Amino acid sequence: MKRKITLKQIARELDVSISTVSKALRNSAEISDDTKQKVQAFAKLYNYKPNNIALSLKNRRTNTIGIIIPEIVHHFFSKVISGVELVANKRGYNVIVGLSNESFSKEVINMEMLANGSIDGFVLSMSKETLKLQDYHHFNETMTQGMPIVMFDRVVSDVNCDKVIVDDFNGAKKAVRKLIDNGCQSIALITTEDYVSVGKLRTQGYLEALEEHGIIPKAELILKIDESLDYEAHMEALESEIEHLFKSNPNLDGVFAVNEIYALLAMKIARRLGHDVPNDVQVIGFTDGVLSKHATPSLTTVSQHAQQMGEKAAELLIDKLEKEFNSADEVFQTVVITTDLVERESTK
Amino acid sequence: MKRKITLKQIARELDVSISTVSKALRNSAEISDDTKQKVQAFAKLYNYKPNNIALSLKNRRTNTIGIIIPEIVHHFFSKVISGVELVANKRGYNVIVGLSNESFSKEVINMEMLANGSIDGFVLSMSKETLKLQDYHHFNETMTQGMPIVMFDRVVSDVNCDKVIVDDFNGAKKAVRKLIDNGCQSIALITTEDYVSVGKLRTQGYLEALEEHGIIPKAELILKIDESLDYEAHMEALESEIEHLFKSNPNLDGVFAVNEIYALLAMKIARRLGHDVPNDVQVIGFTDGVLSKHATPSLTTVSQHAQQMGEKAAELLIDKLEKEFNSADEVFQTVVITTDLVERESTK
DNA sequence: GAAAGTCACGAAAACGTTTTCGTGTTAAAA
DNA sequence: TTTTAACACGAAAACGTTTTCGTGACTTTC
Structure with a gap:
């Protein structure tokens, strides 16, 4: 239980001043080669390392x-x-x-x-x-x-x-464009409330991609999740909302979700309702994490390069x-x- | 860009000593109520907070x-x-x-x-x-x-x-027992090399559960993965090894894997080969993470309570x-x- | 009215560094 | 021999705290 060695202890041991030790260790020209050798050898032997806190101060x-x-x-x-x-x-x-x-x-x-x-x-x-x-x-x-x-x-x-x-806006736009190019006609958005800046931007990207292709966004295709609670807590509520989304829009053929969890959930529910992914419904998420990669089928996502x-x-x-x-x-x-x-x- | 205020500055400003300021802020009985009030008010006004580094030293x-x-x-x-x-x-x-x-x-x-x-x-x-x-x-x-x-x-x-x-040993044992109780006869183990202590213990749990039920472990059912490389790098190699495991053991009906990724991979490959999970093959993993929960089908796992x-x-x-x-x-x-x-x- | 006690505060050390400046010794220059 | 310069080192301050100890000014006590 011996404490770490300090300059002071080295100085006392070698019978020189603290300043000399400090300078010797930093190879100052002020110190003779003899003394440097002696000090450096001793310091090495006792594994001296300067104290970070003292340095910080x-x-x-x-x-x-x-x-x-x-x-x-x-x-x-x-x-x-x-x-x-x-x-x-x-x-x-x-x-x-x-x-x-x-x-x-x-x-x-x-x-x-x-x-x-x-x-x-x-x-x-x-x-x-x-x-x-x-x-x-x-x-x-x-x-x-x-x-x-x-x-x-x-x-x-x-x-x-x-x-x-x-680039949330363009990321979302790219994703929705992809869905449209792949033939989707009725594309749902699963997003967060607008105070989350990234959710808002991704929503805008979604809207703009639709507009670009002359598709009129429908309110019933947009699901805004209140995330005040954490995921785990309201998982079931979330599931039933998504289920309702599918049921009330039978010809839904594309889903863009602003995160992985929502996207995975959408896939799961789609399949539970008898839709095939990607043949009946195509899904894209945001945030390229482990879930996307290891899901079956694996999820197409917008990678954020975290x-x-x-x-x-x-x-x-x-x-x-x-x-x-x-x-x-x-x-x-x-x-x-x-x-x-x-x-x-x-x-x- | 004004630096954080220090005791010294307060002392100078109020024309008392540093010690007095320090004591006043700590409500020392040595200091008169008048002075305390004055110092504390001033400190509050300038939002004084002691410097952590100085305290640490x-x-x-x-x-x-x-x-x-x-x-x-x-x-x-x-x-x-x-x-x-x-x-x-x-x-x-x-x-x-x-x-x-x-x-x-x-x-x-x-x-x-x-x-x-x-x-x-x-x-x-x-x-x-x-x-x-x-x-x-x-x-x-x-x-x-x-x-x-x-x-x-x-x-x-x-x-x-x-x-x-x-409790890696018992965790693994419980899992394998579960598979046996569920009717599995031929249970594979996907694990790591033995130098990883936890992998070794989980392997032992697997072996003991088998022995307990009079099942003789077969070498060809045990797959030891060399994890020197990281997951991503040798994902394909891993996949083909698992595929080989299934193909060379056609009556395989249970898999115990020492982590989530291996388990998920096993499920994926099993399904690709036409086996249904859990009806043909049952799978249990270790480490109860996000992947297990959000997989489809979701994965039965041994929870580590991280x-x-x-x-x-x-x-x-x-x-x-x-x-x-x-x-x-x-x-x-x-x-x-x-x-x-x-x-x-x-x-x- | 002197001794003792209380009160309110300040000086200084300590934590472990780095760095500036001063100083004594020796060698070189005049 | 004296002056100067180079050399090798030490003292001390500083970073921002806390805490121990001392001390001067009053107040109390007999």
């Missing part, structure tokens, strides 16, 4: 970035973390995670905890509750204290910061951290990650 | 726990994190994550980075490479430096620390951190989380 930077997400048990978000971690590590940073659990207050508390010196900047995606309340004061306060924020996926124009988003989003977000943040901030010409950028349509078995 | 504890896992884009591990985060936050700790990516050297490097003061203790699951190399020096060194470790899931008896494991594992691991760690360590009677415990069989549509 001294340098006023922690080389750690904080990431706040609504939920970690979620393919998209964990893949983003994976991307952030990748470039963070490559550039000498650690990653500390906070989960908001889709709750506004947890988001605020978590950010406050981390903002008090623990990290240098944030990569985050807002909770649904925050989006609903439209209360962004904690973001702005954090930023005025000189701590940069990069938002991804769920963003909002009221907050002025770097952003990484997916990992790439994480990497880009981390790069934006670290770039900002390492730029000598001539705070005057602060300029924020929004990076758009283009989506790809990954075609699998659920479409023809 | 002073207290020699960071109130942060490090978690090292092989892979985050994985339902099981992200759920464990979720559990760790839950109790960590509840008890006033932050969580910092490191990914080993199943690599020994990344595991070592990541642990060294965090061990230099950034965290108070580890929750971790070893990489496959570490298990293969059987090199555990980094764990032991970390612990002799007074930094506790709690291992979960992938553990090894050569390392003396607290552990949280799943979140509960994370919670328990965090509790063990924090308990140890907060106990005044009478280092003499250091005692390590191994908590076994019991598994449940979650019955779904892939069994009768």
